Amino acid sequence: MKTFLLSFFQILVSCICFAQEPVEMADHLRASGKIYVVVAVLLTILIGILLLLILIDRKVSNLEKKLKQK
């Protein structure tokens, strides 16, 4: 009975501990401003890919025009 009660209490305590444990987030990264580096890198990649897509779009349009003229 004693061990049962103890273990029950233990589970209860661990539950409370789990609930209060702070969730680890990248707050330091944000606080020191370094997250902006990641955003900048991703923005560069995204803008690059989108520019490529726009260029392909224009090339296809040009080809379509040329074929129509023929």
Next chain:
Amino acid sequence: MKKNWWKIICVIFLLYTVVAGFLIDVPHLPILHETIRNQFFHVCMWFAMMILFTVSILYSILHLSSGKQEFDLIASEATNTGIFFGTLGLITGSIWARFTWGTWWTNDVKLNGAAITMLTYFAYTVLRNAITDDQKRGKVAAVYNIFAYVMMFVFILIYPRLSDSLHPGNGGNPGFSKYDLDNTMRMVFYPAVIGWSLLGIWIMTLRIRIQKLKTQSEL
């Protein structure tokens, strides 16, 4: 330029997604931590895929009712682009699972359902490419596409909800909609879905136009 307004929306929304997706405050949750931001990227891949497959089945039905070869071409390219986004969804989901569930892949209904869906659509491209007769190819592919779309609905949207699943939004697990009570995530999530879906449509239209150029130049 008048026809391209939606491409501008796509670019603006995607840029907004990347900037706001990393900078907004997200709910602090155990296990997930910062990976909750994956919702702006991983989930959107599946949205884009489902929209492309919907376009595909609509054009398959149009092809069956009218017999126009052009509709078959559109359906096929929509499927190809959809497969591209679905594969990205599988890979990103696998990475996310590794760092939250601790494994690259589990035999979860949602995961297996997604994999089966991808295989079903792989079979579509294989089937379509295996038939050389143009008329027959369109008809067979269109009929199969209707089956594949139903399979996708069952395996991604219905079956995972009927059984236990680790994946959020299934089998009694709440989706993320329950967590973002303050609606900050929604402010990024909805534009993200629209942005990525429009990107999918854009790539699809490019593929269609290139295919048409190919057939025209062969004439």
